[in-house]
Amino acid sequence: MLKIKNLTAGIDDKNILNNINLNINSGEFHVIMGTNGTGKSTLGHILAGKDNYNVHSGDIIYKDKSILDLSPDERAHEGIFMSFQYPVSIPGVNTMHFLRTAVNSIRKSKNLDEIEPGDFIKLFKEKLELIGLKSEFSKRSVNDGFSGGEKKRFEIIQMLLLNPDLIILDETDSGLDIDAIRIVSNGINAFRNKNKSFILITHYNRILNYLKPDFVHVMLNGTIVKSGGKELAVELEEKGYEWIK
Amino acid sequence: MSKSTKQQIEDITSSEYQYGFTTKIKEERIPNGLNEEIIKTISAIKNEPDWLLEWRLKAYNRWLKMSEPNWSNLKYPKIDFQDLCYYSAPKQKKKLNSLDEVDPELIKTYNKLGIPLNEQKMLSGVAVDAVFDSVSVATTFKETLKKAGVIFCSFSEAVQNHPDLIKKYLGTVVPISDNYYAALNSAVFSDGSFVYIPKGTKCPMELSTYFRINAANTGQFERTLIIADEGAYVSYLEGCTAPMRDENQLHAAVVELVTLDNAEIKYSTVQNWYPGDKDGKGGIYNFVTKRGLCKGYKSKISWTQIETGSALTWKYPSCVLKGDNSIGEFYSVALSNNFQQADTGTKMIHIGNNTKSTIISKGISAGNGQQTYRGEVKVMKNAINARNRSECDSILIGSKSGAHTFPYLDIRNASAKIEHEATTSKIGEEQLFYCNQRGIDTEDAIALIINGFCKSVFKKLPMEFAVEAQKLMEVSLEGSVG
Numbered sequence A: 001m002l003k004i005k006n007l008t009a010g011i012d013d014k015n016i017l018n019n020i021n022l023n024i025n026s027g028e029f030h031v032i033m034g035t036n037g038t039g040k041s042t043l044g045h046i047l048a049g050k051d052n053y054n055v056h057s058g059d060i061i062y063k064d065k066s067i068l069d070l071s072p073d074e075r076a077h078e079g080i081f082m083s084f085q086y087p088v089s090i091p092g093v094n095t096m097h098f099l100r101t102a103v104n105s106i107r108k109s110k111n112l113d114e115i116e117p118g119d120f121i122k123l124f125k126e127k128l129e130l131i132g133l134k135s136e137f138s139k140r141s142v143n144d145g146f147s148g149g150e151k152k153r154f155e156i157i158q159m160l161l162l163n164p165d166l167i168i169l170d171e172t173d174s175g176l177d178i179d180a181i182r183i184v185s186n187g188i189n190a191f192r193n194k195n196k197s198f199i200l201i202t203h204y205n206r207i208l209n210y211l212k213p214d215f216v217h218v219m220l221n222g223t224i225v226k227s228g229g230k231e232l233a234v235e236l237e238e239k240g241y242e243w244i245k
Numbered sequence B: 001m002s003k004s005t006k007q008q009i010e011d012i013t014s015s016e017y018q019y020g021f022t023t024k025i026k027e028e029r030i031p032n033g034l035n036e037e038i039i040k041t042i043s044a045i046k047n048e049p050d051w052l053l054e055w056r057l058k059a060y061n062r063w064l065k066m067s068e069p070n071w072s073n074l075k076y077p078k079i080d081f082q083d084l085c086y087y088s089a090p091k092q093k094k095k096l097n098s099l100d101e102v103d104p105e106l107i108k109t110y111n112k113l114g115i116p117l118n119e120q121k122m123l124s125g126v127a128v129d130a131v132f133d134s135v136s137v138a139t140t141f142k143e144t145l146k147k148a149g150v151i152f153c154s155f156s157e158a159v160q161n162h163p164d165l166i167k168k169y170l171g172t173v174v175p176i177s178d179n180y181y182a183a184l185n186s187a188v189f190s191d192g193s194f195v196y197i198p199k200g201t202k203c204p205m206e207l208s209t210y211f212r213i214n215a216a217n218t219g220q221f222e223r224t225l226i227i228a229d230e231g232a233y234v235s236y237l238e239g240c241t242a243p244m245r246d247e248n249q250l251h252a253a254v255v256e257l258v259t260l261d262n263a264e265i266k267y268s269t270v271q272n273w274y275p276g277d278k279d280g281k282g283g284i285y286n287f288v289t290k291r292g293l294c295k296g297y298k299s300k301i302s303w304t305q306i307e308t309g310s311a312l313t314w315k316y317p318s319c320v321l322k323g324d325n326s327i328g329e330f331y332s333v334a335l336s337n338n339f340q341q342a343d344t345g346t347k348m349i350h351i352g353n354n355t356k357s358t359i360i361s362k363g364i365s366a367g368n369g370q371q372t373y374r375g376e377v378k379v380m381k382n383a384i385n386a387r388n389r390s391e392c393d394s395i396l397i398g399s400k401s402g403a404h405t406f407p408y409l410d411i412r413n414a415s416a417k418i419e420h421e422a423t424t425s426k427i428g429e430e431q432l433f434y435c436n437q438r439g440i441d442t443e444d445a446i447a448l449i450i451n452g453f454c455k456s457v458f459k460k461l462p463m464e465f466a467v468e469a470q471k472l473m474e475v476s477l478e479g480s481v482g
C-alpha cells in the first residue's frame, strides 16, 4: 500500500525528517510514537501533500506509484485521509454541507454521480450516532467552537464517510476521555479490513488496548530509530524515551 | 511537488470578467456638458413643476462651489464633468427572437447564477411569451399593490401624480449640499423609483421581484425615495446578480429612506456592475449616497448590500436615528478582485434616546483588489443610552490584495455603549489544506470558505437572493476555466 523510501524532507532547506523508511501493507495497522516535536505530524502532512513542506530526497510510493507530484486533493481522491492533531475551524461552513461537498468531490473523481441529499443526511446522522455526537452537529460550522474531543470525533466521522484506504490518525486519542476512546476505537475497528492500512500517531498505550496494532515504530529527531510489535509500546510507557536514546 | 496552492489562488483570482456585455441602445441625447440651460432642458423634458426646477438649480449652484472629495482611498483619473451627457432616454432595445441569439457565455453565467429562464429573457432583451409578458406581470403586481394602498412607481411619475409627497420628503434625508455627488445628482437626476407605504400597511410583496424585471434600465443619476408611514413595513431589493454593463462610466445615485413611528424599511442591494477588465480598464465608477432617516419612535432601517461589481465603489449607506428607540442596521459583503477598488462603509448617527445600531461588514480582497472600510458611529450629546455593535472582518486572497479599516467614533454622551471588533486575515492555508485533504479542490474550497465568511450577512437577505448571492460570490471568484 505505502512505501516510504529514504525520505528526507522539511521546510525550505531545513530538514525535519531524515531518511525515513517505512513499508505498510494492505490491512496493517502501524503506530508511531516519539517525543514532542520529533516530526510525527510533519510526516503525516507530507504524506497528505501539504505544500509548504519540501521533499529534499527520497520517494513516497502509494498503490505502486509515486505520489510526490499529486496535489492534496488528488491524494485524497486516491484514498489518503488524515485525521488532524489540530483540526482547523471553518466558520460559517456547515458540517453537513462541507462533508457532502467532500464526498461528492471524491465521487466525481471516480466518475460516480453525486449522492442523493436525502441519502447523505441519513448516512451522516447514522455516523454521528455511531461516534456519539448529537444530530445537532449537522447544523454547526466545521470545527467551530467544538471541544477538543468533539473535533477528534468529527475527524473520525469524516473518515467513515469518505471511506479512504490509507488513514493517518494524528493523536486521535489526545483530548478524548476514557469512554470516548472506547467509542472512537470501536468505530475505527468496525472500519478496519484487509484493504485498509493505518498509521496511528500517539503518546499513549491506552488506545492500543482497543486498536491492536501490528507494528510500533519509535521516531526521534525525524527518523525511525526502533520498530517492533505492541510490546514495544508497553516497554516505552514503562521506561520512557531515554531508554532508546 | 504539485502546483502550489498559492499559484492556484492567483490563477483563480486573476480571471477576467468574461461575462460583461453591451446592448446597443438607441438614445435620445442632449448635448454634452452641464449648465443651467441643460438643467432647464431636463426639467422641461420631464414636464416638472417649477419648484422642482428651482430645487435642481439650487443644487447645481451649490455643486459649482464644491470640489470633488479626495479623502477616499480610491485612485482614478480625473473626471471631466463637462464632457458627460446628462440626459438620455433609453429607447426600446432591439428584441431578439430567442435565447439562442444571446451570447452563450452570458447564458452560462445566468445559469450559474440560477436566474430563471423567463428573467434571462427579460435581461437579455428576448421577446417573452404571453405567459410571462412583463407588461401583464407588472399590471398584476400593480393591482395587488394598489389594493394595499402602496404607491410604487418611477420617480418621474411620482413627480406628476404625488407631488405633495415628493415635495414633503425630497432632500430631507440627503440635503442638496450633502456632498459633491449628491449635489450633482440633485441637479441632474434622470429618474428612479418612488415608494410610499401607507399607515399600518405591510407591503404585500417583496418589491424586489417587480423591480428586477425593470432592472435592466438603470440610469446614470438615479434618485430613489422610499417612505414608510407609521407602522408600515417594506422590503425592497435593488440590483441584480446578473452582470450589468453600462456605457456610462460614472454613476452617482441618491437613495433616501424615511421611516415614521414603528415603521420598518429593509433595503437590500445586490450589485454586479462591470468591474473593468483584468487590468481595470472600462469599469463603472459608482459614487452613491444612501441614507435612511429613522424619524419616528421605534422605527427601523436595515441596509444589506452585496457588492461585487464596479471598478470603483464609493458608498456609505447610513442611518440617522432620530426617533427614540429607533434601530439602524448595516450588513455588507464587498468583494474586490483584479483591480477593483472599494471604499465603503456606513455611518450611524444616534440622536434619539435608546437608539441601537448594528454594523456587520465583510470585505474580501482578491487579486490586486483594494478594500477600504470606513465606519462612523456618532452619538450626539443628548442621545441617552445609545448602543452600537460593529464587527468588521476582512479576508485577503493571494498576496497582492489589500484591506484597510478606518473606524471613527464620535461619542458625546457617556451613557453610550459601543462595541467594536475588527479582524483581517489571509484566507487560511490551513483551512484550504483541510478542504483539499478531504478531496475538495482549491477553487471549490475558496468558494466554500468565502461563503462561510459571509454567512452572517447572507442570512439577512431575502431567501431567494441569499442563494443567488452565494452563487454570485462563486462566479466572481472563479477561474477562467469555467
Ligand SMILES: Nc1ncnc2c1ncn2[C@@H]1O[C@H](COP(=O)(O)OP(=O)(O)O)[C@@H](O)[C@H]1O
Pocket (backbone or CB within 6 Å): A011, A016, A034, A035, A036, A037, A038, A039, A040, A041, A042, A043, A052
Ligand atoms: N510549518 C512549520 N514551520 C516551521 N516549523 C515547523 C512547521 N511544522 C513543523 N515544524 C517544526 O518541525 C518539528 C516537528 O514538528 P511536528 O511534526 O509537529 O512534531 P510532532 O508531531 O512529532 O510533535 C518541530 O520542531 C516544529 O517546530
Ligand SMILES: [Mg+2]
Pocket (backbone or CB within 6 Å): A040, A041, A042, A085, A170
Ligand atoms: Mg504532532
